[in-house]
Amino acid sequence: MEQNIPAWLDEALLAAALQGGEGKEPRVKVAHFTAESALPPGSNYSSHIFRVRVVYKVGDSPLEHSASLIVKVPINEGVLKEVSEHLDFFSREPEMYRDRLTKMSKKVNQEFAPTYFYCPFKNGLILEDLKSEGYVMGDKKTQLDFQHCQFVFRSLAKFHAASVACCRDDTTFLDGIGDEIFYVEQGPMVEDSKLLITTFVKHFINSLDDIDVDKDFKDFLQSRSEKMWNAGVVASTPKTYGLNVLNHGDLWFSNLMFKYSCGDVIDVKFVDFQRTRFCSPAVDLTYFMWTSGDEEVRGSRQKELYNLYRHTLNSTLEQLGCPERLTEEELQADLESMTDFILLNISSAVPLMVAGPDDAITMGDISFQNLGSDKVTEKFKRVFNGKIFKAMIPTLVKQFENWRKSIGK
Template sequence: MDHRTKKYEWINKIYICRLLNIDLMDIINYEIKPAIGKGNNYASTLLRVEVELKNNMKNKFLIKCLPEGVMETLIQDSGLWSKEMYMYNKVLPLIEKCINCKLGPKCLNNKSFAIDDDDDDCDNENFIYNNNKEIVIEDLSDDYKMADRREQLDFDHCVIVMKTLAKFHAGSVAVKKINKKYIDLVGEELLFRQTRRESNEQYLKQPFICLGNELNKNNNNKNNELKHYSKNLKKFCEKLWDLGIFATKSKEFNVLNHGDLWTNNILFKYNDITGDVEEAKFIDFQCCRYATPALDLQYFFMSSVKEEVRETKLQELVDIYINCLNKELINLGQKQLSEKQLDKDLMITDFYGLYAAVSVLPLSIRDPEGVIDEEDITDWKAEDNTFLKCIKGKKYRQLLPNILMYFDKKGLFEDNYDIIDKFGIDDIENNIVI
């Protein structure tokens, strides 16, 4: 057993038998090991269990466990963990059933949680072993691979993501009509939530403040030409909370957003002969929200897409997305999304693209040796905290100038930038929930 898995001794033969519904004597041997490298997933611990069975049979699956320490408390208290349990056990299968397409791995430890029922068991959390601290999913690694987060995704990969995301979104619209209570449950906004303003607003601001301070330094920084953006970033983060509250309010067209759509939460399947990317599956559904699909698009574009694709092919990707989405919606007998509405929502959510570029991108493309410290990532007072190390990374510093200029041209750093004033009155007064 790997030394990093010793604390998971509850994963034993009895556990495996219960999970796979087999006899104890059927198991010849089993091995537990980390499914991904250290530092590639700080919101959970992902283990791979490989089981050797009688008659030369084999089985393997993944166990996603709550991390320990500060991150466990943070994730439990925020509602992220229970949200993901319901997604894997209830909502994702319903979405897949509506569109007749698999979008993610199957959940394996849902023995007492029926999928097609019409009951009111949304508050039943007794379907997970080990006190609800783990989720077991099928291991797709034989057919699906994770792309290199540092290289980011080229156009062909992005096209597949757009088509898969459109199906996920369209299916959620249908599920909302059929089983409203499930979308309401997993679609609850957890980040931009007034009852958590004190803690969440500070969490949102800190990356902007940290980057702003770093750009303001004069220690032979090659990015000194960006020094004037230091004040811009600090000013902008003061608007971030209100922009987020406005953008996540129900708009004319809403879907269940994945909420954390970046490279490491997407698995790709490739053609055995040509090597071309053919399919994608999504994982990690902790951050789902019911809101405009523009939020998912902004987050993905700024966290995971190659610079040249983002600068030259972004509109083409948006067109592919909306065409696929509306095709699926027509098949499902649901209202379509107009290009005008999506363009408007993308403008409203530009702030979220900047948030992803400042807060998520540095972590996603950090240097290979830049392992994330689960305790340190929330310690903004540390002189050299994890995030600071990431924004000092060579690749991020290469991308940063064009990113800041991109949002500067969009007017986000202007003193009179106020998307709420531009769109807010009508949207707030005519708050239509689809």
């Protein structure tokens, strides 16, 4: 057992999870278990995640069973602690797993996420370990090819359609999971959050001095740098007219698990539902495309994937008896409206996502009070000097510029 496993991760916790609650029957008795950190540095930023392998007996049966579980608890340090003290940042993910995902999955007869187990801790999660079921995470070095992206877009379309149907059934469906809490115009953390985004963008701009990118992009980025925060606000606000859906909100390769047969993708599941929000589906679509699609996908196959998404969404809505539809014109307008949001994510999300173990920074490492300190500045410099980041940015920027100019932005 690793030394950094918390004392509360014990036999009593695991028994309660496996039997569905404390005092539930039939009783589970844990024979033994092992635990280890589930993710290496650079793969996760807002939670501690442990992989637990447990051997147990049920009731009076002498038979031993085994299970592999994921135990997830929020990081309570730095920026994340400061945010959680003012905003209910971590409560929506347990709510999604306990209730909403079950309802959405029943609508379309598809499991979107790992199975949820009882967890007594506020904002904690105990989940099925998808790795033990043959699922694996994508590779940040290569990102996701067209076949992988097809599976993601089909599943995402059904996820979005299911949310529309659930909203029609229950006017309280979005309570606690639909409102944006970070990119907001008013609130106790607005100025601090703006400062965080501004800091990321500043370091991104500085990093371009050592990277071969076109001057047009540098000029455009500089002209938009003061509007990055507002881009997040606009993107995360529900449209007055047209189709809004429950977005996953943080759909990128490390929050996707794929299953294969003979080398081909046969299934994908989503994880990490801390950033759900009710707004345009283009939030999920563009966030995934520009953080996780590979060069071929971004360069020449976006339209195919967006068409696949729209057709799957509309056919699923029809099957569910929902009158809502997403037209090609509305989708295109939504995608074009996300130009600054895409730039925001290239500047602030991508560097963190592709950071290697030696370059990684977590939100527990920094606080709003020390963003300008020499120590934190050095951490940011390492992120923006990461090998994968510096290698991918020239092509990513060129493809963004081609896309931006193609829509006349």
